[in-house]
Amino acid sequence: MMEQHVELEAQIGRWRGYVQRRQAISPADIDELEDHLREQIADRQATGLDDEEAFLVAIKRLGNLDAVLREFAREHSDRLWKQLVLVPEDSDGAGTPPWRELAVVLALAVGAGLAVKIGTIWLDDEAVLARNLGLLVFPFLGAYFAWKRRLTASVAAMLLIPFAALAVVLNVYPFVPGGSTEVLAILHAPVILWLLAGVAYIGGRWRSDNRRMDFVRFTGELAIYFTLLALGGAVLVGLTFGALSVVGIDLEPVMEDWIMPFAVPGALVVAAWLVEAKQNVVENIAPVLTRVFTPLTIVMLLTLLAVFTAAGGLVDVDRELLILMNAILVLVLCLLLYAISARDSLAQPGLFDALQLVLVIAALAVDAVMLTAMLTRIAEFGFSPNKIAALGLNLLLLVHLLRAAWLTVGFLRGRRPFGALERWQTRYLPIYGAWAAVVILAFPPVFGFA
Template identity: 65%
Template sequence: MGGVEDQIDQWRGFVRRRGAISGADVEEMEDHLREQIADLEAGGLDGEEAFLVAVRRMGNLDEVSREFAREHSDRLWKQLVLVPEADAAGPGRWREPGVLLAFALGAGVAVKLLFAAVDGEFEQIRNLPFVVLPFLAGWFAWKRRTPWGVCAAAAALAAVPFLAVNLYPFQEAPGPFPSPGMTAVLAFTHAPVLLWLLAGVLHTGGHWRSHDRRMDFVRFTGELAMYLVLLQLGALVLLGLTAGVLSLVGVDLEPVLEDWLLPFGLPGALLVAAWLVEAKKSVVENIAPVLTRVFTPLALVMLVADLVVLLVNGPLTAVDRDLLILMDAVLVLVLFLLLYSVSARDPLAPPGVFDRIQLALVGAALAVDTVALTAMLGRIAEFGFTANKTAALGLNLVLLVHLAWSARLLAGFVRGGRPFAAVERWQTAYLPVYALWAAVVVLVFPPVFGFA
């Protein structure tokens, strides 16, 4: 049954990408498909034969989408408006935007209270994710109707890094000016990763073990980044024009910007972007494949250039530390691109040219990661372990495993020996490893390295 279930998963993912078919209708179609398979198996066919015959009997899925669009034309409008249609005009149609506005205002108030109660820029920055992301996670929980037990467990887990970041006796870095030590910087930069993945549990409605739900969260993350950038760019243009106009009449916008617009605008933009992703989901999914096909070849060229720079820069032990840090940032960017590309791809489509380009991208990333690891090990052998070097080494090892297995699965798919579903499942199954590594950096590194 494992093979049949994998094929049904692929079929379900393909149907769900058809914007004119709602989730409830997909479930109804899947029930019908399973009944057909059961009847055919009772007639003597094996599982895979029964699946193929059942799908054929259900007809061409594009035709199914067009039939649904004709019979339920209002669904097409729901893709193009911000507020979902209600059965009748009334307060119900504004319920979701109202709840989201309440969460956004709550996040703004929390940021204002943080800035008023906590002194020191570093202390404020390191606590910012802990006062903003809970409101986004709360909206996830409300929208997905996440069980209270799951919400309580996620909150309890999120409290652990919050206490560590605020109660650990971090030391300041040596120098003429006070600045946080390396373990403090590592803790507050890795804590948001852990918080975001915990918020993902609520985004899945508590069904984190579901491959489809995890992939939806991966897709949501990429689309959220797109919308957030667009909102911020638009806000910068608007604020710049407003400040220019007000300055001509002697009005200074800076106090209002610092005291009100930034504390409420930044978390508000995050929640509004999240709402837009959910409201215009099927429209954005049409943009995603275009973006991945544009940036994947460019990222491949960038990685090859980076690899050449690393190899011709002299002995690997002499590679500059800042260059290695930038290489890690490039590898993380490639990982995001890989995840987003996989989430946007039609799992039933046969392998094509773009899949080979993506395989080359992963191979180039593996080569860069291997060279960077060699350079890091050389520096550690020469200068010893530090918190920063160990964190970079661990991240590269985590990326190495992720990329290596992804390359293996992609190569099998390109050769026709594996379904694309195996590539998808690996991406989402590996996400908890990043949460575990972030937890180690936040909780274990500071005491191990003396909070320096």
């Protein structure tokens, strides 16, 4: 009986995932629709049907899903996603006018650029500026999410308190200039800031697995849009530079002093808005991207593993190579998360799921070799902030990937629902934030701020 209820929850989870991916209604309305589905299931169970029969009958009683979504769309037309147009042609006056949101986004983008520009003037020390760069941009991205989600005062306080604490630590700690703990703080601060942005994005509902997965999906889509904006901007700037150089005008000082400080943070805010406005467009591309890059990444990992193994004794492995492999493992994890978020949870196991398992196993092999190399170097040369930070990250990755591999095997064999794999990814994410906090808060005093 317990197994039946577990399977019922898995079926409801897959149904909810399908509804979410249609992007026609808000999360609150999805909750309402799910409640209606559960009521229908309970009614059918009361007549003596088992879980599976009650679920199937309840789904049929709800009617065609597209019709349900159209009904919700008519009742909540102000919440519909609009694709392929920046400003909808029709507006019934409900909700926020599209032009107002565009104005808010542009104002926040310019504000982020101004904050970075002022920071480059006031914080003339490059290390100090690097420590504060994320702190200068995050308030504007967080402000967009707060405005978009209409955050409550309690959620806003939940964001401001850790943000203020991080700002104090990064600017009060007496870091040794150019020291390892300062570099580690610079590298780990964006992790905490991004998780805070995630809390703002999901409206403070951090305990919801579905909303966390929404943020994972948003992060992948943001990376796509930001890259497209960066590439497009680079082409335009390059053409402009080339044209003006013909007449003897050098724009390099303008590029360094004005274009970059405004373009990069501004593009981040604009990309976030584009994800919100054009979500379905990217979701159509996401499965294609993951299917292209997953096999390519597998080949890359196997090649790097062979090169890494053939590099000689583990003690003699170049430090820069270890750092590079660490970065590659993080990128592999990001690809895995985005692939899971982009997958239709209702689909049956297939070839691509098997490829993902191969990807995870290859990443585990690389991680195991790296951990061996790190432990060997620590035994030979002793502890250092960088070594401990890298060791901790690789242990976290090892646990994450091992569990992901186990759940993927269970899914491929039909013993576990895909939702179990999704929940593991989203519930493990805060662990990385906790580790980043340890590196920023504890490492500097422990290692004398060096």
